[in-house]
Structure formats: C-alpha cells, structure tokens
Amino acid sequence: MYGLSGIGKSAIALKLIEQTQTEFDYIIWLSLTNTPALSTLQTELKQFFGRSQQPPLPTIIDYFRSSRCLVILDDVQNIFSSSQLAGQYLAGYEDYGKFFKQIATSSHQSCLILLSWEKPK
Numbered sequence: 001m002y003g004l005s006g007i008g009k010s011a012i013a014l015k016l017i018e019q020t021q022t023e024f025d026y027i028i029w030l031s032l033t034n035t036p037a038l039s040t041l042q043t044e045l046k047q048f049f050g051r052s053q054q055p056p057l058p059t060i061i062d063y064f065r066s067s068r069c070l071v072i073l074d075d076v077q078n079i080f081s082s083s084q085l086a087g088q089y090l091a092g093y094e095d096y097g098k099f100f101k102q103i104a105t106s107s108h109q110s111c112l113i114l115l116s117w118e119k120p121k
Contacts, residue, residue: 009115025067031074038095064110076116
C-alpha cells in the first residue's frame with residue numbers, strides 16, 4: 001500500500017490484522033525507519049520465527065512456505081533515494097527489490113504488505 005503520509009495506510013493494515021488474525025500463524029509488523037540492511041531485517045524475521053520453529057529454517061521463504069505468515073513492513077520509503085525518481089533504492093539497498101520480487105513470484109502461503117509513501121520499482 002502506498003500513498004501520502006497520514007492518509008490511513010497503517011489504520012487499514014491494523015483493521016486487516018483485526019479481521020484476519022486467526023488465519024495466520026505469525027503476524028509481524030516491522031518498521032524500516034532506521035533503514036536496516038536486508039540481512040539485518042532477515043535476521044530479525046528469522047529470530048522471530050525461530051522462537052517456535054525447531055530447527056530453524058534457512059530462508060524467509062522457507063518460513064513463508066511452512067507457516068501462514070503476515071509480515072507488514074512500514075516506512076518502506078526510507079530505503080528509497082529521495083534525490084532520484086520515485087521507487088529508486090538507496091545505494092546498497094537494491095537487494096530489497098530482489099527480496100520483494102522473490103516473495104511475489106515464489107509459491108508460499110503467506111502475505112507481505114509494504115506500507116510506503118512511494119511505490120517500489
């Protein structure tokens with residue numbers, strides 16, 4: 001979901017969680033306010049999933065395939081360059097685009113929601 005700041009993207013996501021929480025094994029809301037590297041984000045997600053999954057799985061997609069996960073990433077615009085056309089990743093953050101594409105094109109039973117002021121490329 002993308003749109004201007006303050007128009008209710010987070011409120012819609014919260015309403016979605018409220019209405020669908022029983023459909024998911026995991027619900028995770030993370031902010032990209034501090035612009036974490038993709039490896040840091042993936043480590044955080046694996047730590048969260050790993051609390052109840054033994055043994056730990058090798059990739060996020062593996063967790064998405066083995067469980068119904070709802071992951072909401074807020075403030076995605078922070079990984080975009082403000083001096084470029086909309087949706088251009090900051091230097092060193094291009095791997096997010098590959099990660100998002102992998103999730104979008106892989107077969108799994110989970111959902112990823114991106115909340116941003118800008119649409120990813």
